[in-house]
Amino acid sequence: xxxxxxxxxSAAFGAGDQYLGSxxxxxWAADVSLLSAPWLAVGFVAGATQRDARxxxxxxxxxxxxxxxxxxxxxxxxxxxxxxxxxxARGFVISDPALIVGGVVTGPLFGWLGQRWRTRRxxxxxxxxxxxxxxxxxxxxxxxxxxxxxxxxxxxxxxxxSHGVVLAEIVAGLLFAAVALAVRRSSA
Numbered sequence: 001x002x003x004x005x006x007x008x009x010s011a012a013f014g015a016g017d018q019y020l021g022s023x024x025x026x027x028w029a030a031d032v033s034l035l036s037a038p039w040l041a042v043g044f045v046a047g048a049t050q051r052d053a054r055x056x057x058x059x060x061x062x063x064x065x066x067x068x069x070x071x072x073x074x075x076x077x078x079x080x081x082x083x084x085x086x087x088x089a090r091g092f093v094i095s096d097p098a099l100i101v102g103g104v105v106t107g108p109l110f111g112w113l114g115q116r117w118r119t120r121r122x123x124x125x126x127x128x129x130x131x132x133x134x135x136x137x138x139x140x141x142x143x144x145x146x147x148x149x150x151x152x153x154x155x156x157x158x159x160x161x162s163h164g165v166v167l168a169e170i171v172a173g174l175l176f177a178a179v180a181l182a183v184r185r186s187s188a
Contacts, residue, residue, distance in 0.1 A: 002049060003059060006046050006059060006062075007062055007063055009063075010062075010066040011067060013067050015070035015071065015074035017039075018070075018075050018080075019080075020032055028161075028162040032165055035136065035165070035169060037169065039064070040132050041133075042060075042064055043063060043106060043108070043109070043110030043114065044110040044117075044125075046059045046063035047059060047111030047115040048114035048117060049118075050118075052115070053115050056111045056115030060112065060114065063107065064107030064111075065103055076088045076089075076092070110129070113128060121183070123184050126180030127177060131173065132173070133173030134174060135173075136160075137166040141160075
């Protein structure tokens, strides 16, 4: 029951992220939708529900791909004035293969990190996620040029336009680090 709930919740996260990005009335919504670090939290939180490292990595992978599936389903949904088709699914997968490869790597990795934090109260895994949240706005501002992958060129600089979104993500990372420290201190 818990695993199915985690997968469904992850799919809802992905769908919600895509829907948020389509809200034209709120310019900051697209900035929130384009954040990467919250997607790492999907695997971390899923992994933190497991006691076994292997199960945590697999659940991190499953939840990451459920979130990607939810994102796709919302992208091609009637809510977005689209319709589901095999061509649409193929286009989604081949339009951004780095997303798929990234999910294959980060899902299990952050699932495992979440499990390590839960079972051993090792602070480093929680601080890795907190650092990802805090540092994303700065990394996205850095002039890193572009990288060529899978026959496509990807621009690595994509600053977050909303100062409120930047501040919220940094505060979320700091709060997560503070909670991790408090939990570790109380369990010691």
